[in-house]
Amino acid sequence: MSVNIPRGTQDILPGTVEKWQRLERIATDICRTYQYKEIRTPIFEHTELFQRNVGNTTDIVQKEMYTFTDRGDRSLTLRPEGTAAVVRSFVENKMYGDPNQPVKLYYNGPMFRYERPQSGRYRQFVQFGVEAIGSEDPAIDAEVLSLVMDIYRAAGLKKIELVVNSLGDQESRQAHREALINHFEPQIGEFCEDCQSRLEKNPLRILDCKKDREHELMKTAPSILDYLNDYSRTYFEKVQSYLTALDIPFTIDPTLVRGLDYYNHTAFEIMSSAEGFGAITTLCGGGRYNGLVSQMGGPDAPGIGFAFSMERLLAAIEAEGVEWQTDDRLDCYLVSVGEKAKDYTVKLLHDLRLEGIEAERDYQNRKVKAQFKAADRVQARFVAVLGEDELEQNKINLKDMETGEQEEIPLDELTSTLLKKLEAK
Ligand code: HAM
Numbered sequence: 001m002s003v004n005i006p007r008g009t010q011d012i013l014p015g016t017v018e019k020w021q022r023l024e025r026i027a028t029d030i031c032r033t034y035q036y037k038e039i040r041t042p043i044f045e046h047t048e049l050f051q052r053n054v055g056n057t058t059d060i061v062q063k064e065m066y067t068f069t070d071r072g073d074r075s076l077t078l079r080p081e082g083t084a085a086v087v088r089s090f091v092e093n094k095m096y097g098d099p100n101q102p103v104k105l106y107y108n109g110p111m112f113r114y115e116r117p118q119s120g121r122y123r124q125f126v127q128f129g130v131e132a133i134g135s136e137d138p139a140i141d142a143e144v145l146s147l148v149m150d151i152y153r154a155a156g157l158k159k160i161e162l163v164v165n166s167l168g169d170q171e172s173r174q175a176h177r178e179a180l181i182n183h184f185e186p187q188i189g190e191f192c193e194d195c196q197s198r199l200e201k202n203p204l205r206i207l208d209c210k211k212d213r214e215h216e217l218m219k220t221a222p223s224i225l226d227y228l229n230d231y232s233r234t235y236f237e238k239v240q241s242y243l244t245a246l247d248i249p250f251t252i253d254p255t256l257v258r259g260l261d262y263y264n265h266t267a268f269e270i271m272s273s274a275e276g277f278g279a280i281t282t283l284c285g286g287g288r289y290n291g292l293v294s295q296m297g298g299p300d301a302p303g304i305g306f307a308f309s310m311e312r313l314l315a316a317i318e319a320e321g322v323e324w325q326t327d328d329r330l331d332c333y334l335v336s337v338g339e340k341a342k343d344y345t346v347k348l349l350h351d352l353r354l355e356g357i358e359a360e361r362d363y364q365n366r367k368v369k370a371q372f373k374a375a376d377r378v379q380a381r382f383v384a385v386l387g388e389d390e391l392e393q394n395k396i397n398l399k400d401m402e403t404g405e406q407e408e409i410p411l412d413e414l415t416s417t418l419l420k421k422l423e424a425k
Contacts, residue, residue, distance in 0.1 A: 008115070008123025010311075018328060019317075020126075020310060024108060026154045027128050034147050036104040036130050041085040043110065047075040053084040053292060055261025057201045064113040078112035081260070082129045082307055083289065090133050091298035102134035102303075108310075120280040120312050129286075129307030133293060136302040138235055141266045141288060142242030148270065148284055148306050149248055155313060156322035159274040160283065162248060165256040165267045166236035167204075167287070168228045173264065176227035177203055183221055190215065208257045223254040232265065239266055262289040266304065272312075274319035283316055284308035331422055333375035334361040337368055337387040344391055348414065355415050357422070375401070381425065384414060 005011060012020060028038070047067050054060050066078040079085055086105055090096065095103045108128045115121050130147060132140050145162065152160055167173060180203035184191070188199050192211045199206070206212070207221060228236065243250055250268075258267050267287035286306025293301040317324075334349055336342040345361050352359040360378060362371045368385075375383045385397040396414055399406045400421070409417050 006123070008117035008121075010122065019314060019324060022324070023155055023310060023313060024128075027108070027151050028106070030147060030150050030154060031106045031130065034104070034143065036106040036132075036147070039086060039089065039105040039107050040109070041079075041082070041089050041107070044076045044078050045085055045088070047077040049084050049088055050077055050080060053087070053262060053295060054081065055202070057198060057205065058260055060113060060259065064115055066112045066114060080113045081111055082107050082109070082127055083131060083260075083262070083292075083305055086129075086131045086305075087133065087289075087292050087296055087298075087303065090131075090301075091293060091296045096134060096293070096299050096301050102132045102140060104130070104132045106130040111309075118280070119278040120315055122309075122311060126310040127307040128310060128313075129305055131303055131305035133303040134301045136290065138238035138266075139242055141239045141304055142246060142248075144286065144304050144306060145243060145268065146246050146248060148286075148308065152270070152283075152313075155317060157272070157313075157316055157320060159272060159320055160316070161271045161273055162243075162250040163253045163256055163269050163271060164239070164243075164250050165253055166224065166228060166232060166239075167257070167264050167267050168224055168232040169264055169290070172224070172228045172232045173204075175229075176222065176224045179222040179227060180204065180206065184217060187217055202261065204257050205259075207255050208259060221255075225252075225254045235265055258285060258287055262292045262295075263287040264290055268306070270308070272316040272319065274316055277316060277319040280312075283312050329379040329381055330360055330375075331358040331380070332360075332382045332384055332418055333371070333378065333380035334359065335368060335371040335375065335383055335385045336361070337385070340388055341386040341391050345386060348386070348411075351415055352418065355419060357415070357418055382418060382421065384418075386411075 047065070050065060051061055056062070060080050065080055068076060070076055086107065090103060106129065109126060110124050111127045112124055114123060117123060130144060132144055149162065168176065181199060184199055184203060184206060188196055191206070192209065195206045195209050195212055207218065212218060256267055256269060265288040268285070269282050270284040271281045272283050273281070284306055286304070288302065288304040290302035292303060293299065332352060334345045336345045349359055349361050362374060366374065372383065380401055383399045383401060385399065390396055390408070390411070394411045395408050396411045397406060397408050398414070398417065
């Protein structure tokens, strides 16, 4: 019986993996210029971490977690997102004691959610995210947003839209929460079961319901922006003014609530407006989570971050038809004629590779003509041909495949000659 790949997962094969690597390079290079350092946390965590901190009423916790009991009878969960784990690590490793605050971190790794797979939605996907923990300066909110917009710009995306909202602080949220309950309660019987159970637990999430999106009460629901207290309003205005100063266009959507419980103040999503991108248009989501660090037993350190999946970034790139300049040409292919020359290329190949030259030889016992064909297939820039005669005379024939020029050079000068020629290309 053959075994297939699990639903909602994918193999990333050579040919595509180079695109991932390029995007990862772009993202990590930009993180370096912004002074964010990489953090790697485990793939699984105690289930409690997500239950308590992503939120018990969220879809992620209620329906989507890959939870299992290990042989020591512990309940563990494959991480559905990165923020909770990064904050756990921040607290556990006492990063709040670092004199360099805020602590600026980025991560890149697989996340797991038991969702209904469709285009742009997987059960295993790779999130690239950042978290800046330890500052409540609206300028850091703007920095985080500018960082992700820079990544998208460098990846070649043009058709993207940043949508922001403020969820306010505790006091503003409480006032808004009461207004929402008063608004929905009289007619809650007309809403879906999820919304009914959210009314008391988390009425904000009603605004995010897909099923009842068209209900009249949704359109007239009280806006959080009318309930922001002075501090929250000023904070949000500052974030907006920094975004304007950075030339980052944005729209405000007071119904943007996000699907995780830890957010307050700034919340945002970045959408693709590329035609043919598919039904799910959200590329990136994030926001501020003051209170999460203290909830995990740390000091009262505020935080903000975002995450996007590499899968959706790639899909947006394809939908926009961005040209890729992937350079996967080989530097040098070694062609050998005769047994002795073939044996000699084992060491010669290694010498080239030690100098950083991308090199290859034949392992299929091919004839000379077929070796040249193989060199063509991998788009070799140079082909070096070694026959028995050349080997005896300590020489090798070097052919530039672009110009067709050939020359015979001393065998021990192959590496240095190639290095010079490749640099001139
Ligand atoms: P999230 O909105 O749940 O936020 O996910 C962020 C991003 O992950 C989405 O915008 C999307 O690009 C990607 N994503 C989510 N689920 C899937 C899926 N099933 N398949 C493919 N891509 C997916 C968070 O996870 C927060 N931790 C973000 C954050 C960081 N907030 C503050 N810091």
